[in-house]
Amino acid sequence: MTGNDAVLAQLSDVRKRYGQVPALDGVDLELRPGEVLALLGANGAGKSTAIGLLLGLLAADSGSATLFGQPPQSLAARRRIGVMLQTSGLPDTNTVGELLELTRSYYPDPRSVADCVALAGLDGLLDRRYGRLSGGQQRRVQFALAVCGRPQLLFLDEPTTGLDIEARQGLWRAIRELVAQGSSVLLTTHYLEEAEALAERVVVLNRGRVVAAGPMAQMRAHVAQRRIRCVSTLDEQVVAGWPQVRSACRDGERLELVVDAAEPVVRRLLELDAGLHELEVQRAGLAEAFIELTQDAANAESATQQQEAA
Numbered sequence: 001m002t003g004n005d006a007v008l009a010q011l012s013d014v015r016k017r018y019g020q021v022p023a024l025d026g027v028d029l030e031l032r033p034g035e036v037l038a039l040l041g042a043n044g045a046g047k048s049t050a051i052g053l054l055l056g057l058l059a060a061d062s063g064s065a066t067l068f069g070q071p072p073q074s075l076a077a078r079r080r081i082g083v084m085l086q087t088s089g090l091p092d093t094n095t096v097g098e099l100l101e102l103t104r105s106y107y108p109d110p111r112s113v114a115d116c117v118a119l120a121g122l123d124g125l126l127d128r129r130y131g132r133l134s135g136g137q138q139r140r141v142q143f144a145l146a147v148c149g150r151p152q153l154l155f156l157d158e159p160t161t162g163l164d165i166e167a168r169q170g171l172w173r174a175i176r177e178l179v180a181q182g183s184s185v186l187l188t189t190h191y192l193e194e195a196e197a198l199a200e201r202v203v204v205l206n207r208g209r210v211v212a213a214g215p216m217a218q219m220r221a222h223v224a225q226r227r228i229r230c231v232s233t234l235d236e237q238v239v240a241g242w243p244q245v246r247s248a249c250r251d252g253e254r255l256e257l258v259v260d261a262a263e264p265v266v267r268r269l270l271e272l273d274a275g276l277h278e279l280e281v282q283r284a285g286l287a288e289a290f291i292e293l294t295q296d297a298a299n300a301e302s303a304t305q306q307q308e309a310a
């Protein structure tokens, strides 16, 4: 093995602007062996730019990007990665089998075609032309091409956008299988349940800066909020005004609350509605953590701007 294998991919204090737009502003990022790292952020946060730098498709204005301790353009490093970007640029007229054979030929020890078909769910598609496939089928072909070289490190940029639920879960199973075999994954996604299902570690970008980074469990624990669901006739607008209640809404006969502390709210609900049933209390998930983290960052930024303007 070559280079520094303790860190598979790394951005160190990277800055990148497109004209006046700062896409990344002093970002540090590390991907370690065996981990699935989810890179999260709203549209325009800088996720694709970070991936573009790690793949050597873009050059940083300052700071450095490395793959396996080498420059991302290095052929030796590139043979150890697999990539599924948001746009594929694959030729429409080739068959799936041809694309798979060609991509396999770039790698020293590729998976068999049968393995690729099984992993990506491509049964019956090998003889079909790529351009004639549905969007979801094309996405699965792109996944097969990303994994066919047995990559040690897989870059998946919004891999399940456009897939139906069954195909999405099939892809999650395949990703877990690859990780169990020793691959590492850098994943971007707008589906927070996807990050929760796959990643152990999360980095949240907001306007080109890392606003939070840490293990998934820690990220969730950041959110003290709880979600309460129950069947109740209480008026949701009244409940929304109670202390500790962040939001209250109704879905048919079901009341759904997000609260800062569950116990006092549950006590009050039970006191006021003797007929209340199907009570559930859950820790709020990554979605709530994400919203809170990016709002905190936005609030801190606007406070700084106001101080500067004063």
Ligand SMILES: Nc1ncnc2c1ncn2[C@@H]1O[C@H](COP(=O)(O)OP(=O)(O)OP(=O)(O)O)[C@@H](O)[C@H]1O
Pocket (backbone or CB within 6 Å): 018, 019, 021, 022, 023, 041, 042, 043, 044, 045, 046, 047, 048, 049, 050
């Ligand atoms: N080629 C470009 N020219 C000019 N500005 C760009 C270019 N590519 C990206 N940007 C800008 O840089 C910022 C970061 O974009 P980037 O595509 O990295 O975000 P992202 O987090 O991947 O977004 P999305 O979730 O929408 O894919 C955005 O403000 C975007 O408009």
